[in-house]
Amino acid sequence: MVDPVISATAVDLTFRTNDGPVHALKDVNLNIAKGDFVSFIGPSGCGKTTFLRCIAGLETPTGGTLTVNDMSPEEARRARAYGYVFQAAGLYPWRTIGGNVKLPLEIMGFSKADQAERVKRVLDLVDLAGFENKFPWQLSGGMQQRASIARALAFDADILLMDEPFGALDEIVRDHLNEQLLALWARTGKTIGFVTHSIPEAVYLSTRIVVMSPRPGRITDVIESTLPRERPLEIRDSPEFIAIAHRVREGLRAGHGDE
Amino acid sequence: MMRNVLPILTVVAVLLGVWLLAVVPMNIHLAADQAQRDGVAVVPDTPAARQEVGAVALAVRNPDVMASTYTLERPALPGPQQVVGELWRTTVAVRPSSKQSLIYHGWVTLSATLLGFAIGTTLGIVLAVGIVFSRTMDLSVMPWAIASQTIPILALAPMIIVIMGSLGIQGLLPKAIISAYLSFFPVVVGMVKGLRSPDAMQLDLLRTYHASPLQGLWKLRFPASLPYLFASLKIGISAALVGAIVGELPTGARAGFGARMLVGDQYGQPLVTWAALFAAAITAAVLVGIFAMLERWSARRMGAAA
Numbered sequence: 229m230v231d232p233v234i235s236a237t238a239v240d241l242t243f244r245t246n247d248g249p250v251h252a253l254k255d256v257n258l259n260i261a262k263g264d265f266v267s268f269i270g271p272s273g274c275g276k277t278t279f280l281r282c283i284a285g286l287e288t289p290t291g292g293t294l295t296v297n298d299m300s301p302e303e304a305r306r307a308r309a310y311g312y313v314f315q316a317a318g319l320y321p322w323r324t325i326g327g328n329v330k331l332p333l334e335i336m337g338f339s340k341a342d343q344a345e346r347v348k349r350v351l352d353l354v355d356l357a358g359f360e361n362k363f364p365w366q367l368s369g370g371m372q373q374r375a376s377i378a379r380a381l382a383f384d385a386d387i388l389l390m391d392e393p394f395g396a397l398d399e400i401v402r403d404h405l406n407e408q409l410l411a412l413w414a415r416t417g418k419t420i421g422f423v424t425h426s427i428p429e430a431v432y433l434s435t436r437i438v439v440m441s442p443r444p445g446r447i448t449d450v451i452e453s454t455l456p457r458e459r460p461l462e463i464r465d466s467p468e469f470i471a472i473a474h475r476v477r478e479g480l481r482a483g484h485g486d487e
Numbered sequence: 488m489m490r491n492v493l494p495i496l497t498v499v500a501v502l503l504g505v506w507l508l509a510v511v512p513m514n515i516h517l518a519a520d521q522a523q524r525d526g527v528a529v530v531p532d533t534p535a536a537r538q539e540v541g542a543v544a545l546a547v548r549n550p551d552v553m554a555s556t557y558t559l560e561r562p563a564l565p566g567p568q569q570v571v572g573e574l575w576r577t578t579v580a581v582r583p584s585s586k587q588s589l590i591y592h593g594w595v596t597l598s599a600t601l602l603g604f605a606i607g608t609t610l611g612i613v614l615a616v617g618i619v620f621s622r623t624m625d626l627s628v629m630p631w632a633i634a635s636q637t638i639p640i641l642a643l644a645p646m647i648i649v650i651m652g653s654l655g656i657q658g659l660l661p662k663a664i665i666s667a668y669l670s671f672f673p674v675v676v677g678m679v680k681g682l683r684s685p686d687a688m689q690l691d692l693l694r695t696y697h698a699s700p701l702q703g704l705w706k707l708r709f710p711a712s713l714p715y716l717f718a719s720l721k722i723g724i725s726a727a728l729v730g731a732i733v734g735e736l737p738t739g740a741r742a743g744f745g746a747r748m749l750v751g752d753q754y755g756q757p758l759v760t761w762a763a764l765f766a767a768a769i770t771a772a773v774l775v776g777i778f779a780m781l782e783r784w785s786a787r788r789m790g791a792a793a
Contacts, residue, residue, distance in 0.1 A: 310695070314691070335698045364790075
């Protein structure tokens with residue numbers, strides 16, 4: 229196997245709170261290879277978001293080793309190794325869509341010409357060409373989230389970390405965005421870490437599905453998807469898809485069972 | 488536009504009505520004394536006896552005197568038309584350079600106000616940035632900023648004037664310092680809240696870009712704090728004007744709104760006091776109005792829905 233892009237060995241994270249320590253992650257072992265699309269699924273409190281934040285260097289594990297591009301997550305964050313998409317689009321209301329996508333480019337010191345070229349390219353990529361000069365409030369929720377994905381893509385990091393990016397959107401918009409995300413992934417070949425609590429979404433998108441369970445947050449199952457990379461929406465009615473979804477559901481139930 | 492104007496006009500009409508009604512009882516004793524001196528028969532016929540009679544009763548028993556309550560030279564409460572007349576006489580009817588002119592006195596007060604406001608706003612923003620970025624400053628400066636506002640400015644103003652005077656600093660600056668003292672506080676409070684308004688997710692996003700604290704300040708915290716800043720500026724500018732006027736009172740300043748109020752008081756010319764009072768209020772309203780316009784302009788530039 230090629231060197232993993234993200235590698236976790238015996239990762240532990242304990243938060244100290246006023247009610248005593250909270251074991252957010254316990255003995256998490258996982259390798260993510262280049263070009264993988266890995267979903268993290270589990271009930272709230274299972275540590276899926278916390279693990280993603282550890283990869284991003286936004287939280288620091290209290291035990292184990294975690295490397296991103298063979299660096300510590302902190303170094304990887306400084307090297308701007310990944311783009312991060314949050315649950316809410318979080319666009320600056322005082323900037324246009326183009327201005328919002330430009331934000332990381334300004335901070336990272338790209339040249340003006342390069343900025344304009346990149347904004348145009350990533351807005352094309354998320355199907356928002358022509359909306360560059362609109363303000364966020366003039367766009368629907370789904371379009372805003374697409375703009376925030378464009379913002380995460382603008383500086384061409386190889387890794388894309390997404391924390392329930394479509395959680396607040398309705399089913400139809402979510403289907404559409406899932407389809408677009410797969411197309412985007414196919415075109416860019418990025419390594420994607422994707423947190424969700426929707427089983428169909430996880431199965432539809434991923435090459436691997438990591439099932440997690442709470443108290444303490446840990447991995448209970450890692451499922452390799454047997455689905456082809458080319459996935460029309462109809463694939464969700466195939467027996468293969470249903471079989472994988474079933475296994476994910478079983479994994480989630482098993483995680484709940486031992487409480 | 489009409490939606491805003493109508494309620495305001497209604498309130499103004501009610502206030503004017505109350506004012507007009509109040510003039511008669513407030514001035515009736517003075518008017519009766521004056522009428523008697525002018526040879527008109529008044530009941531009761533001695534000032535001492537009239538003091539025993541209530542204002543409304545006195546007015547009812549001397550209906551002929553009532554009209555003159557609106558035209559007394561030194562009324563306890565001048566009529567609105569008298570105040571407007573005095574305002575007209577001291578703004579439009581005299582040269583602006585005249586010592587009688589409220590435009591001259593207004594500029595004296597306004598220049599101290601604007602200088603003090605500029606100092607206060609700058610100080611307020613600098614302190615707010617310090618408080619947001621440094622926990623030490625948060626713990627050490629904020630309590631003092633709050634304590635500073637609990638000292639009555641009327642007690643502090645003479646001390647500032649006297650101390651600065653003994654250092655050889657006179658005129659504009661001491662008054663501006665008092666203005667700054669009053670106007671920095673709302674700016675500190677508003678800006679601290681504004682600079683802290685971005686949520687955890689917004690701050691995390693900047694961390695994923697490995698943005699420097701200065702970039703966070705310019706790109707996120709400052710733009711996010713602008714609505715708070717404008718609210719503070721509107722309070723600050725009117726506080727600055729009050730500060731400048733208060734700064735003129737204890738020193739017997741010869742120019743400025745405060746000086747005019749003092750002159751009117753000391754020489755028994757209530758119209759002068761009232762005209763200065765109204766001129767100050769109008770000045771404050773115009774200043775606040777200018778900031779409200781700037782606020783709308785900046786909101787539009789920052790993409791607010793029209």
